[in-house]
Amino acid sequence: MQAPIPDNMPRSHLVISVLWPSFGTAIIATGLFFSAFHPRDLVPFDLDIDVSPIAAYSIGFFLFWLLGIVSSYGTLYFTISNARFVGNQEN
Amino acid sequence: MQAQKTGDGEQELYAAHQKIYPREVTGYFTRLRMLSVVVLLGIYYLTPLLRWDGRQALLFDLPARKFYIFGLTLWPQDFIYLAALLILAGLSLFFFTALVGRVWCGYACPQTVWTEAYLWMERKIEGKRSKRMKLDKAPNSAAKIRTKALKHTVWIIFSLWTGFTFVGYFTPIDQLAAKLFSASLGPWETFWILFYSFATYGNAGFMREQVCKYMCPYARFQSAMFDSDTLIVAYHPERGEPRGSRRRGTDLQKAGLGDCIDCNVCVQVCPTGIDIRDGLQYECIACSACIDACDEIMDKVSYPRGLIRYTTENSAQGKKQHILRPRVIVYAAILLILCGTLLTNLLLRVPLELDVIRDRNTLYRETREGLIENVYTLKILNMDSKPHQYTLTADGIDGMKLVTDEPEIVVPAGAVQELIVRLQADEFNMESRSVAVNFYLQANEANHLKTVEEARFVGPGKT
Numbered sequence: 405m406q407a408p409i410p411d412n413m414p415r416s417h418l419v420i421s422v423l424w425p426s427f428g429t430a431i432i433a434t435g436l437f438f439s440a441f442h443p444r445d446l447v448p449f450d451l452d453i454d455v456s457p458i459a460a461y462s463i464g465f466f467l468f469w470l471l472g473i474v475s476s477y478g479t480l481y482f483t484i485s486n487a488r489f490v491g492n493q494e495n
Numbered sequence: 496m497q498a499q500k501t502g503d504g505e506q507e508l509y510a511a512h513q514k515i516y517p518r519e520v521t522g523y524f525t526r527l528r529m530l531s532v533v534v535l536l537g538i539y540y541l542t543p544l545l546r547w548d549g550r551q552a553l554l555f556d557l558p559a560r561k562f563y564i565f566g567l568t569l570w571p572q573d574f575i576y577l578a579a580l581l582i583l584a585g586l587s588l589f590f591f592t593a594l595v596g597r598v599w600c601g602y603a604c605p606q607t608v609w610t611e612a613y614l615w616m617e618r619k620i621e622g623k624r625s626k627r628m629k630l631d632k633a634p635n636s637a638a639k640i641r642t643k644a645l646k647h648t649v650w651i652i653f654s655l656w657t658g659f660t661f662v663g664y665f666t667p668i669d670q671l672a673a674k675l676f677s678a679s680l681g682p683w684e685t686f687w688i689l690f691y692s693f694a695t696y697g698n699a700g701f702m703r704e705q706v707c708k709y710m711c712p713y714a715r716f717q718s719a720m721f722d723s724d725t726l727i728v729a730y731h732p733e734r735g736e737p738r739g740s741r742r743r744g745t746d747l748q749k750a751g752l753g754d755c756i757d758c759n760v761c762v763q764v765c766p767t768g769i770d771i772r773d774g775l776q777y778e779c780i781a782c783s784a785c786i787d788a789c790d791e792i793m794d795k796v797s798y799p800r801g802l803i804r805y806t807t808e809n810s811a812q813g814k815k816q817h818i819l820r821p822r823v824i825v826y827a828a829i830l831l832i833l834c835g836t837l838l839t840n841l842l843l844r845v846p847l848e849l850d851v852i853r854d855r856n857t858l859y860r861e862t863r864e865g866l867i868e869n870v871y872t873l874k875i876l877n878m879d880s881k882p883h884q885y886t887l888t889a890d891g892i893d894g895m896k897l898v899t900d901e902p903e904i905v906v907p908a909g910a911v912q913e914l915i916v917r918l919q920a921d922e923f924n925m926e927s928r929s930v931a932v933n934f935y936l937q938a939n940e941a942n943h944l945k946t947v948e949e950a951r952f953v954g955p956g957k958t
Contacts, residue, residue, distance in 0.1 A: 414512075417709060424710050439574040442560070457558040458666070458683045 422480055426472025433468040434461065514631070515704060517614065518624040518763040522787025531602045532611045540656070543663040548880065550667075557665050561909065567841070568909065570878050572848065579837045586833065588713070590826040592720040594818070596727050600714070601782035606706050609657075609699035610766070613650060620646045624763065650700050651692070658692030704767040708778055718777070723808040724817050728781050730761075730772045730803045731811070738772070743796070754798050761785035761803060771803055845943065846878035849936045851950040858953050866896075866919040867954040873914040875936065877906040883938040887916070891932030892952060895920040918952055928956035 443460030447453050455463075545552035547565050554563045562569040562577070569576060588599060600607060621627045621642055633639055662684055663671050674680045680688075698706055707714055721727075735755030745752070755772070762770045764784040769776050771785045789803040810816045854870035862868050877883055885904040889897045898917040906912040918932060932952045938944035 420710060435577075436574075438560075439571040456681065456683070457560075458681065461557055462683050462686070 418480065422473055422476040426469055426476045429472040430465055430469035433472075434465045437464060437468070512705070513768070515766065515768040516624045516627050516763075517766045517784070518760065518788070519618060520764045520784045520787045520791075522790060524783035525787045528602055528611070528782060528784075532608050535603060535605075535608050536612060540660050543660055543668040551669075553664065554667060555665050556667070566880075568846070568878060568880055570876075573844075576837065576841065579833065583830070583833055583837065586826065586830050589720055590823070590830055592717055593722070593725060593822050593826055596721070596725045597717060597779070597781035598726070600707065600780035604780075606698060606703075606711070607766075607780065607782065609695060610703050612653070613699040614766075616649050616653065617646060620649065650696055654692040654696040654700075655688070657695045658688040658690070661691040662688050704778070704780075707767060707780055714777055714780075720822075722820070722822060723814075724820055726781075726805055726807055727775055728771060728779060728783055728786060728803065729775065729806050729811055730755075731801070732772070735772065735802050754793070754802050756792065756796060758792055760788045760792055764788040845946060847883075847936065847938065847944050847946050848874075848876040848878065849934060849946050849948040850874040850876070851934055851948045853950060853953075859955070862919060865921075867922050867925070867952075868917050868919045869952050870915065870917050871934075871950060873916055873934065875904065875906050875912045875914060877908060877910055877912070879944065880908050882907045883941065883944060886937050886939060887914075888935045888937075889916075889918060889932055890935075892920040892930055893924040895924075895932070895952075920952065920954075922954050925952075925954045929953050 438461055443455065443457055443464075446460070447455075542553050543551060547563070550563060552563070552565050556563065560571050562573075591598060617627070621630055630639060630642065659671070659675070660668070665687075666684060671680075671684065674684070702710075734753060736753045737751065738755035738757040739750075739752050740757055741747075741750060741752055747753070761772070762768075762785075764787075765771070766782060766784065767778045767780060769778045771779065783805065785803050786805065790800040793800050793802055807816055850873070852872045852874070854872065857870070859867050859869050873887075875885065883906060885906065887897065887899070887904060889895060896919045898919060899914065901914060904912070904914060930952045932950055934948045934950060936946050936948075
């Protein structure tokens with residue numbers, strides 16, 4: 405069986421394959437999330453935090469991006485490790 | 496990065512990336528493409544400068560949570576319109592792909608448009624293809640560093656302008672400019688300007704065709720929208736092969752040659768570095784640079800034009816060509832229905848919203864006159880661009896009275912107003928313990944500005 409990830413695939417492509425889809429997802433998620441919730445309503449325990457909306461949106465975006473990166477990296481990790489596992493069994 | 500054939504016929508997927516130096520082209524399609532690039536860049540850089548009703552015409556005002564699209568103001572509640580607009584854009588892409596192939600890639604995709612712009616700057620500074628290749632191979636010298644530094648400076652300035660304009664779509668661009676010149680930009684504004692500038696600089700200056708080949712999802716799935724009647728850029732192998740160089744005036748039949756003189760110009764002009772003569776490839780962005788380049792060569796050697804041309808699989812095989820076919824008709828029908836629905840909804844959209852919240856502390860109370868009273872908090876959202884005065888009424892129970900302390904309800908443009916109202920009704924007229932009542936809100940001078948909201952009126956219940 406041919407491994408789904410060629411060994412000579414450049415590292416930069418692997419990095420982009422994690423960063424790029426999660427970037428797109430983060431844009432959509434940020435849009436959906438902040439259409440439903442106002443950043444002002446998200447401050448917990450009535451804390452007196454003064455965060456500008458742009459800062460809140462930006463931080464939200466990066467949190468979503470991080471979440472997407474975790475997910476994309478998980479997929480990549482399992483794909484590679486499964487491919488190696490299957491490869492080892494066949495050898 | 497180029498796909499290279501290995502001995503066993505299997506494709507080696509990853510070979511070291513080779514920088515592509517697209518050769519300059521002239522011709523009909525190139526002019527069309529340049530026109531498209533200039534118009535689209537013009538739209539991008541000038542749109543934020545347009546004014547409408549004393550404000551920026553197109554502004555996705557994130558801090559204020561309002562999207563201004565010329566005469567239209569969208570609120571977070573109107574999110575569905577933006578979603579529909581995005582779906583429309585996606586469907587149009589399907590439709591045009593089925594009809595004319597990857598015309599989006601070659602003429603309108605931001606990646607292509609900015610790459611062309613950066614390539615143009617590169618050519619102006621570093622010179623023609625051969626000069627650029629020579630410059631890159633040459634050892635570092637003062638002249639080389641000067642040329643490279645100039646190119647990157649121009650690129651970076653253009654990138655910064657691009658990033659600034661991008662942020663200008665989300666925060667008023669005149670204020671942004673004022674802040675920029677007084678050096679008082681906020682940290683996040685600065686960050687996003689730099690982020691977008693860096694992305695532009697990287698994508699258009701360095702990544703270029705690699706974005707199309709490795710990052711673009713559309714390039715991977717566009718084949719699903721293709722059929723034998725889709726417009727493609729194709730080489731005519733029956734006419735061109737066997738290819739080979741020849742002297743002027745050689746008898747082709749005697750020499751056993753086709754029309755392709757194997758000059759490789761079609762490969763040199765290709766921005767993705769492929770050879771169109773190998774057939775249809777997913778890397779081809781249908782920019783038609785090879786068509787113009789080949790036509791020019793054909794003119795020079797006095798062969799008929801069109802060895803590489805826009806065609807369809809069917810017409811290339813001499814079959815009948817269909818423009819209207821089920822796929823195109825279905826895409827067009829869905830597109831029209833969606834467009835119609837969106838437009839109707841936008842036209843019928845009432846820029847007024849009423850939220851009714853029942854007082855949570857007391858279910859009901861009795862007034863001195865013995866009437867049952869319920870208290871409500873009303874939130875009136877005037878999404879119009881003008882202030883309005885409203886009349887509030889309610890019904891649902893015979894003889895029900897609406898009492899409020901406010902003499903008149905006036906809500907400024909784009910504002911939310913809270914209003915405490917009390918409904919009073921005779922218990923005798925209530926059919927059950929909890930009765931549905933309706934609040935009607937009507938703008939005084941605008942008939943179409945009205946809305947209705949249901950609420951519950953609670954009493955002690957029949958005994």
